[in-house]
Amino acid sequence: MATIRISIKTTVLIILMAIFLSACAPTPPQEPNNICSIFMEYPNWYWAANDTKKKWGVPVSVQMAIIFQESSFNANAKPPRGKLLWVIPWKRPTTANGYSQALDGTWEIYQKDTGNWGASRNNFKDASDFVGWYANRAYRKAGVSYYNAYALYLAYHEGIGNYQHGTYKSKPWLMNVAKKVQSRANMYQRQLSTCEGKIPKPWWKIF
16 A cells, blocks of 8 residues: 555656746747747846757757747647547647657657666757757768758658658648758748847856
8 A cells, every 4th residue: 555655656756846846837929920029038048058069069949949849938838639539639649749840759869878868858958959960870880961951851750761751742831841940940040140149148158
């Protein structure tokens, strides 16, 4: 009985912690179409994305365009549930979750590969690092340039192996989405060039 009580207490604690962390997640930025406004509202996001750029080589603008497309900067984003008999809420189509919409299995590979076992898909810094890590894999395995947001998003959405086999070619809608990601990355880069030096630094980067 003691084991059962501990198990229940542990479960309740995990649920409460999840609710607390969910409540603490920042709301999506007020002006998602302006990267300068995004980073002025959440300067730590810029420094997280900049760290990812230094680590993996992926431009900040490309990271942000992918994350916008995947989650609209919603930390708790998940695919909508399907409907059973057109009415009853049913299972979600995938395990995608968080800013990057990484699947359970891919996130576990990321954690194992980087040793970042405490990473959370609801944490922007971890999501940014995931995008950089995935882009690095796409570059090494399929030769996808870090600056080619179009091709990178196709590999991100389809999986690197499927991208290499050209599965996206039978999905005109997906290629259109990838074009939007490239267009947004270009727009973000133009905007960022006007404000990058003005983004406030967190205290630990001042010294």
